[in-house]
Amino acid sequence: MRIDKYLKVSRIIKRRTIAQEACDKGRVSINDKIVKAGAQVKVGDKIEINFSGTPMKYEVLDVKEHVKKEDTEALYRILE
Template sequence: MRLDKFLKVSRLIKRRTLAKEVCDGGAVEVNRRPAKASTEIKPGDVITLNLGNRWMTVEVLATPEHAPAERARELYRVLAEGKKAGEDHL
């Protein structure tokens, strides 16, 4: 499955067009390598997303073509997440 489609199906990013822009903008890595939207994803891959002032690393568990919203969270496992340094504001 393509990376941009996985990000949309898993609901890590709401729209596929936005997922494509984020990927092609260099904000996504797959297995510690910069990834384009067309990168093929399979179970076991590790995806790191840099979304503004937040980041998230997930492991891909499944890559179905479609998934209902209530099952989207079952497609990946969060390995780590947080805020980027210097982004805490009072």
Template sequence: MRIDKFLKVSRIIKRRTVAKEVADLNRIYINGQLAKPSKHVNIGDLIELHLGLKVIQIKVISLIPSKDTLMYELISEEKRSL
């Protein structure tokens, strides 16, 4: 599954176009490497998102969207200062 679609269906980012813009601005890393919107994610991948002043690290645990379970595990969430 593409990273922009994963972020949308896992409900981390509300719209796929916003997820694509975040990736185009070089704010998404998968396993420590810069990711473009078309980069594929796999189960077990570590994703780091730089959203505004927040840095969120998650681990992919599922690629199948489900209404009752999360598709990721939150590893850390930090607020950066200016």
């Protein structure tokens, strides 16, 4: 799945266009490599997002096309 879509489906970022912009500005990395919006994400990947100077790190636990709002937390784990 594309990283921009994953960020939207998992509700880490609210809108896909915002996720695309973050990728285009170099604020999203997968496994310590800065990626564009079309980069593929898979289970086990580590995602880092730099918004407002505070990096947030996530580990991908599952990749699904459609998820209910209540079930989004099963898709990722927040890392410290």
